[in-house]
Amino acid sequence: xxxxxxxxxxxxxxxxxISQVAQVDVKTGLPAEELVKIIPEYDALMIRSGTRxxxxxxxxxxxxxxxxxxxxxVDNVDVPAATRQGIVVVNSxxxxxxxxxxxxxxxxxxxxxxxxxxxxxxxSGQWNRxxxxxxxxxxxxxxxxxxxxxxxxxxSAAKAMGMKLLAxxxxxSQDRAEQLGCRLVDLDLLIRESDYISLHMPKTEETYHLxxxxxxxQMKPTAxxxxxxxxGIVDEVALAEALKNDQIAGAAVDVYENEPLEENxxxxxxxxxxxxxxxxxxxxxxxxxxxxxxxxxxxRDVLLGLPARSAVNIPGLYPDALEQLKxxxxxxxxxxxxxxxxxxxxxxxxxIRLQGDLANRDSKPVVVAAxxxxxxxxxxxxxxxxxxxxxxxxxxxxxxxTRDASVxxxxxxxxxxxxxxxxxxxxxGALLGDREIRVTNIDDFPINVPPTRxxxxxxxxxxxxxxxxxxSLLGSFNVNIASMQVGRKIVRGxxxxxxxxxxxxxxxxxxxxxxxxxxxxxxxxxx
Ligand SMILES: NC(=O)C1=CN([C@@H]2O[C@H](COP(=O)(O)OP(=O)(O)OC[C@H]3O[C@@H](n4cnc5c(N)ncnc54)[C@H](O)[C@@H]3O)[C@@H](O)[C@H]2O)C=CC1
Ligand SMILES: O=C(O)CCC(=O)C(=O)O
Numbered sequence: 001x002x003x004x005x006x007x008x009x010x011x012x013x014x015x016x017x018i019s020q021v022a023q024v025d026v027k028t029g030l031p032a033e034e035l036v037k038i039i040p041e042y043d044a045l046m047i048r049s050g051t052r053x054x055x056x057x058x059x060x061x062x063x064x065x066x067x068x069x070x071x072x073x074v075d076n077v078d079v080p081a082a083t084r085q086g087i088v089v090v091n092s093x094x095x096x097x098x099x100x101x102x103x104x105x106x107x108x109x110x111x112x113x114x115x116x117x118x119x120x121x122x123x124s125g126q127w128n129r130x131x132x133x134x135x136x137x138x139x140x141x142x143x144x145x146x147x148x149x150x151x152x153x154x155x156s157a158a159k160a161m162g163m164k165l166l167a168x169x170x171x172x173s174q175d176r177a178e179q180l181g182c183r184l185v186d187l188d189l190l191i192r193e194s195d196y197i198s199l200h201m202p203k204t205e206e207t208y209h210l211x212x213x214x215x216x217x218q219m220k221p222t223a224x225x226x227x228x229x230x231x232g233i234v235d236e237v238a239l240a241e242a243l244k245n246d247q248i249a250g251a252a253v254d255v256y257e258n259e260p261l262e263e264n265x266x267x268x269x270x271x272x273x274x275x276x277x278x279x280x281x282x283x284x285x286x287x288x289x290x291x292x293x294x295x296x297x298x299x300r301d302v303l304l305g306l307p308a309r310s311a312v313n314i315p316g317l318y319p320d321a322l323e324q325l326k327x328x329x330x331x332x333x334x335x336x337x338x339x340x341x342x343x344x345x346x347x348x349x350x351x352i353r354l355q356g357d358l359a360n361r362d363s364k365p366v367v368v369a370a371x372x373x374x375x376x377x378x379x380x381x382x383x384x385x386x387x388x389x390x391x392x393x394x395x396x397x398x399x400x401x402t403r404d405a406s407v408x409x410x411x412x413x414x415x416x417x418x419x420x421x422x423x424x425x426x427x428x429g430a431l432l433g434d435r436e437i438r439v440t441n442i443d444d445f446p447i448n449v450p451p452t453r454x455x456x457x458x459x460x461x462x463x464x465x466x467x468x469x470x471x472s473l474l475g476s477f478n479v480n481i482a483s484m485q486v487g488r489k490i491v492r493g494x495x496x497x498x499x500x501x502x503x504x505x506x507x508x509x510x511x512x513x514x515x516x517x518x519x520x521x522x523x524x525x526x527x
């Protein structure tokens with residue numbers, strides 16, 4: 001039975017799902033050294049934001065097939081290291097959207113009305129109403145940075161409270177912003193004109209310290225900033241300075257550059273101008289159930305050999321689309337494997353042509369599947385959907401992808417041409433009845449054969465007696481022929497012969513075949 005390590009608190013409903021197929025060990029709060037020590041025995045790792053999955057942990061996880069992040073942000077996982085090792089990384093892109101958006105709104109209101117301090121004050125026996133005069137958000141301008149899932153929900157809620165909305169997001173359209181009632185503006189303008197700024201973008205190289213001393217200096221002295229996105233997007237030292245010097249009016253922070261927040265962080269000393277929560281954005285009962293189910297199902301599926309629906313390091317596909325494309329992925333992988341064996345040595349160049357209906361589909365997964373097949377001879381089980389593209393790139397394989405919707409012999413077909421150190425070969429394949437794979441062309445010779453485990457291909461002169469000779473030769477080596485087909489362009493010209501064999505070709509037989517008069521070339525293929 002596979003083993004799954006759960007290293008952060010995860011709702012029981014998720015653990016129950018994984019338990020259907022694996023042994024689940026819950027060990028939270030482990031130091032990194034301990035994780036490195038125990039990870040080799042696990043097939044999957046399930047985390048929230050508490051575990052930092054470093055390169056060291058990933059490299060030690062030699063059995064790991066999947067890392068599941070029960071949440072959105074995967075910045076606590078070294079995704080490139082996981083990709084290189086062929087480990088799929090999945091998340092729950094939507095499970096905690098509402099929770100995080102509501103937390104940002106709650107922070108904005110709590111900050112405006114001094115709720116945390118007023119609460120502490122009353123509970124300590126005081127009745128000090130003057131000290132806690134707040135401000136309204138009605139008719140104030142909210143600048144939303146990152147108008148994705150959470151940012152959009154914040155926009156709807158803020159609009160309902162009568163706020164004016166500005167948004168900055170370099171990747172969304174004017175139309176989408178307008179739909180949400182936001183004016184799409186540049187970041188400088190948003191920073192200068194907003195009364196509240198709420199951050200909802202991922203932490204990336206571009207967003208690291210995006211809100212720095214310079215940006216804070218441009219904000220209105222009455223403005224307040226809310227960070228429920230990621231620590232590090234705001235420069236915490238600069239923020240503390242800006243608050244101390246009354247450059248801005250307040251800040252509400254849920255996420256920190258280092259979590260847990262350091263004891264001596266300057267943010268802790270700023271009184272009621274600052275509200276700090278310990279990364280609670282996703283901490284609702286509903287969100288924790290959602291993300292636990294979402295990620296646990298993906299871990300279960302991957303351990304059962306099924307695809308994950310929200311993988312961040314393989315081409316994303318919605319389950320319905322994946323279901324439809326699955327036979328084509330199998331076709332692409334088979335053809336990639338076949339053409340690499342025909343070429344023999346190193347492959348330098350692969351031309352992938354999607355034909356017919358396939359030309360109108362999402363090509364990315366098909367290309368990845370073809371590369372996986374192409375590299376499977378060299379890398380065996382080390383290559384998978386996660387690392388095929390990176391492995392191909394590192395091996396200097398140039399990939400060209402073309403589309404030709406006008407080819408209509410089959411509903412959809414795929415043509416691969418590979419150039420390598422030992423020559424160039426091409427194969428075409430299609431699906432019969434939407435499921436069964438057929439190889440329909442080899443090196444421009446029309447054929448129609450189902451791929452089988454052991455195959456023999458010959459290029460020969462189309463002349464009487466040659467097929468019989470090959471048959472007798474195989475028989476003399478006790479190799480049983482399951483099926484045989486010949487393809488030719490012109491009578492008595494060149495032809496290809498494709499034999500499906502019940503057994504692998506024994507040593508020495510290929511060179512005997514090459515000696516038969518009229519045989520130009522012969523290749524064995526194991527699929
Ligand atoms: N505090 C918490 O507990 C939680 C925090 N989060 C964090 O919230 C953030 C947003 O999550 P979602 O809305 O689900 O993600 P999303 O992917 O739906 O939206 C992110 C948006 O940011 C935009 N963006 C990317 N680079 C940008 C840049 N340089 N400037 C401005 N916008 C940029 C993207 O175009 C996208 O529209 C993530 O960082 C996530 O990790 C999410 C859930 C809970
Ligand atoms: O696991 C958590 O509670 C944090 C959630 C979060 O930050 C995220 O989903 O990006």
